[in-house]
Amino acid sequence: MADIIHIIQTKYYYLVVIFLMMIGLYATISSRNLIKKVIGINIFQISVFLFYIAMSKVKHGTAPILWDKSHVYDNPLPHVLILTAIVVSVSTTAVALALIINIHKEYGTIEEDMILEKQKLDIDRSNTA
Amino acid sequence: MIDILLLLIIVACAIFALFMKDLLSATIILGVYSFIMATIFTRLNAVDVAFTEASVGAGITSVLMIAALSRTKRYEYHYTKGQRKKPSALFSKIMSLVLVIVTGAVLVYGTLDMPEFGDPEAPTNQHVSPRYIEETHHDTGINNMVTAVLASYRGYDTLGETTVIFTAGTAVILLLRRKKKV
Amino acid sequence: MKEHIIVRIVAKFFTPFIQLFAFYVIAHGDLGPGGGFQGGVILGASIILYVIAFGMDEGRKRISQKVSDILVSTGAxxxxxxxxxxxxxxxxxxxxxxxxxxxxxxxxxxxxxxxxIGVGITVAFVMITIFFETAKKERTDS
Incomplete structure (x- = not known):
């Protein structure tokens, strides 16, 4: 029991990250709506950012902007990696949304089930013709 | 204390975004989620990342989502009770829940071996970054280490990233731009 | 939004200040938080605000399709x-x-x-381009 409390006390950031990640994963795989899936992917991505930033924190460290030689600084490398990842995440979101708009133009719906039904209908029609 | 409060708020935001049927509300809650995440980043001293998250995650992503919603549908399709109770729908829901719980359990198991939060002896903080922290001022003469690493030490990364953004812009133009009538 | 006078005036009033802040952020990336990405996104957001308040056609008059397409690749x-x-x-x-x-x-x-500056130009105009293309009004007559 004491072990569990110790783990929660020292690693609560990681546990919250895992919880958020799983919410995002659930939203991505279980929802039928495509925009809901994109929202799930976003939740997942942002939780991964938190994971990296939590790893970069050093006890009693300050922000990695030099102003005094004798200070302890946080680790700047994860910050750089995540800066890159945030901008890439908005690019992927934009492309996903563009694809969804095109799907809506083609099928008139953004629900997965209905898109599959319409595809089935199209195949049947082309077989009979 | 405030950290724990912020983490609780963010978990609540994620859960609400998951269960919201109105996609516009879900998008706004996602924006709130991003913004509170930016606050947490500030608490963790990652000021550059917080700045980017607030402007990109909370600003631009929400705007793009709302723009996409304006061209698709605002509400999720409301399944009738019969459709929801169908064995296949129920089965897929239970299977995804099982998958999520198993993945989460594996990740929690992996976390047990992680170094403690804020540990200066952690491998992450031992390897390359001491060099960055000590040499940045001598090598480049600028004070913001994040900018120095981004633009100078890891310039190739940033070049690749700029290319990714450029490619995304090109892809969106190709997918959505209408041809002019000839 | 064309009929909301408050939105229009506030948007018109704030756009130059947001752009000034964007340039400040790009130029002071070496001293404090900031840099090309953040500044570029803020610059893009100022123009998106203008477009939301005044409409697509007015926005395209200010930044034509040709100019924004060229600037997207100029930054890279x-x-x-x-x-x-x-x-x-x-x-x-x-x-x-x-x-x-x-x-x-x-x-x-x-x-x-x-x-x-290169990163800022690319990011700003990619955001503007994506917004223009995503939010384009559907012409129902065709």
Whole structure:
């Protein structure tokens, strides 16, 4: 029991990250709506950012902007990696949304089930013709 | 204390975004989620990342989502009770829940071996970054280490990233731009 | 939004200040938080605000499709071009310190400014382009 409390006390950031990640994963795989899936992917991505930033924190460290030689600084490398990842995440979101708009133009719906039904209908029609 | 409060708020935001049927509300809650995440980043001293998250995650992503919603549908399709109770729908829901719980359990198991939060002896903080922290001022003469690493030490990364953004812009133009009538 | 006078006036009033802040963020990336990405996104957001308040056609009058398309690729070219300049000056690709701009530190400083500006241009105009294309009004008659 004491072990569990110790783990929660020292690693609560990681546990919250895992919880958020799983919410995002659930939203991505279980929802039928495509925009809901994109929202799930976003939740997942942002939780991964938190994971990296939590790893970069050093006890009693300050922000990695030099102003005094004798200070302890946080680790700047994860910050750089995540800066890159945030901008890439908005690019992927934009492309996903563009694809969804095109799907809506083609099928008139953004629900997965209905898109599959319409595809089935199209195949049947082309077989009979 | 405030950290724990912020983490609780963010978990609540994620859960609400998951269960919201109105996609516009879900998008706004996602924006709130991003913004509170930016606050947490500030608490963790990652000021550059917080700045980017607030402007990109909370600003631009929400705007793009709302723009996409304006061209698709605002509400999720409301399944009738019969459709929801169908064995296949129920089965897929239970299977995804099982998958999520198993993945989460594996990740929690992996976390047990992680170094403690804020540990200066952690491998992450031992390897390359001491060099960055000590040499940045001598090598480049600028004070913001994040900018120095981004633009100078890891310039190739940033070049690749700029290319990714450029490619995304090109892809969106190709997918959505209408041809002019000839 | 065309009929809401408050929205229009506030948008018109704030756009230049947001742009000024964007340039400040791009230029002061070496001293504090900020840099090309953040500044570029803020610059894009100012124009998106203008477009939301005044409509697509008015926005396209200010920034035509041709100009924004050219600027999207200009930013990436500025970045890559500075790398090539470093090779011509006798260093490795993106080794700013070799640029012939006076001292070692000044050269690397200016080189970093250059690529931040390139990143800012690309990010700003990609965001504007994506917004214009995503939010385009559907013409129902065709």
């Amino acid at each position: 070219l500025v970045y890559a071009g500075i790398g090539i300049l470093c090779i011509l000056a006798g260093g490795a690709y993106l080794e700013y310190a070799e640029l012939p701009l006076g001292s070692h530190h000044l050269a690397s400083h200016l080189g970093m400014y250059g690529i931040e």
